[in-house]
Amino acid sequence: MASLNLIEKITILFSEGKGQQAIDILTEESLRLKRDGKMGASKKLANIIKKIPTLKKSFSGASSNDDIKLIDISTTKESGLIKKYRPKVTMEEVVLNTSAKVKVQNLLREWEDFERLSKHDLFPANRILFYGPPGTGKTLLANAIAQHLDFPLVLVRLDELISSFLGETGKNIRDIFHIASKESVVLLLDEIDTIAKFRSDEKELGELKRVVTVLLQNIDFFSGKSIIIGATNHDEILDKAIWRRFPLKIRFDLPDTESRKLLLKLYFDKTPHDVDFNLVSLITEGLNGSDIFDIVQSAKKYSIMSGGDKITNAMLAKSYLTIANAENTQKKPSKKISYQLSQELKDAGFKLREIESISGIAYTTLRDNLK
Numbered sequence: 388m389a390s391l392n393l394i395e396k397i398t399i400l401f402s403e404g405k406g407q408q409a410i411d412i413l414t415e416e417s418l419r420l421k422r423d424g425k426m427g428a429s430k431k432l433a434n435i436i437k438k439i440p441t442l443k444k445s446f447s448g449a450s451s452n453d454d455i456k457l458i459d460i461s462t463t464k465e466s467g468l469i470k471k472y473r474p475k476v477t478m479e480e481v482v483l484n485t486s487a488k489v490k491v492q493n494l495l496r497e498w499e500d501f502e503r504l505s506k507h508d509l510f511p512a513n514r515i516l517f518y519g520p521p522g523t524g525k526t527l528l529a530n531a532i533a534q535h536l537d538f539p540l541v542l543v544r545l546d547e548l549i550s551s552f553l554g555e556t557g558k559n560i561r562d563i564f565h566i567a568s569k570e571s572v573v574l575l576l577d578e579i580d581t582i583a584k585f586r587s588d589e590k591e592l593g594e595l596k597r598v599v600t601v602l603l604q605n606i607d608f609f610s611g612k613s614i615i616i617g618a619t620n621h622d623e624i625l626d627k628a629i630w631r632r633f634p635l636k637i638r639f640d641l642p643d644t645e646s647r648k649l650l651l652k653l654y655f656d657k658t659p660h661d662v663d664f665n666l667v668s669l670i671t672e673g674l675n676g677s678d679i680f681d682i683v684q685s686a687k688k689y690s691i692m693s694g695g696d697k698i699t700n701a702m703l704a705k706s707y708l709t710i711a712n713a714e715n716t717q718k719k720p721s722k723k724i725s726y727q728l729s730q731e732l733k734d735a736g737f738k739l740r741e742i743e744s745i746s747g748i749a750y751t752t753l754r755d756n757l758k
Contacts, residue, residue, distance in 0.1 A: 416432060469559075477531060484639075523640065651671075670720070708725070
């Protein structure tokens, strides 16, 4: 009887042009079956749900206000909440730890063999979680994967999307996933930890909780020829429900000495320099890729503005100390490294008063400790 009541309700909703409400009810029913251990029935219903967006008009007899109307991503570029573009970053521009590199190589091989795998009812990983400290290359890698596979990248800033368009967020999320089901894209859900914040906050009720449910449902039942990447800097707050929705997990660590050396060479590219990469890779310990990029860019600017013909250790030292001692920075070098950088400046002809203003180390301390 319950099944007949459900069928009757769904039929009425479609006949009234309320297709999205019908989809929501069917999705909830599929999740209920899954929770009850009826995996076969849940999977069958999920497969039916995937086909519904293309069938809704035939059920309703005419187009309705409740039909899925895809958001025009181009109109949201000004807000910065959703962006769709063709990345130019290549895999050669991404420096990863060994474990992450192996996982990414396997992922790309699977997608390159998509057709051969699909003939055997096997499919590449399409739900991936990127997690780790800020500035370690999560967004960069998502861009490189999209470029390698020749997919557009759709970047969604979840935190701002949910906060800014609360009344329409549920529909926007469905629209975004609908795009990913109809076109091969890399869908990057930035700040996926936003879901965990709302799930764990007992004060958040109603619309916010419903939006989170819609997002999780769309991740659960996604099966398009696209890749969904969830990215977070705060994996410690993600609950098990979110972790299990991303079968492939890739951790991003701060670069080790060898990785920092590779990053320096990558960022210098063809820029003339007289830099000891071994030394600089040692004294940049604790910095992420983004920090090192900023230091190199600052040194390039300093070299040009000072009329130099190449970048030196001293220029990098000056850039590092200037950035590290800027207001609100959390990247201050240790005392030992500060002295090493200051020594580089002194050897390059900087006066102690100049080094004092750059490093923040007192003149008398510099006088007593530098050679």
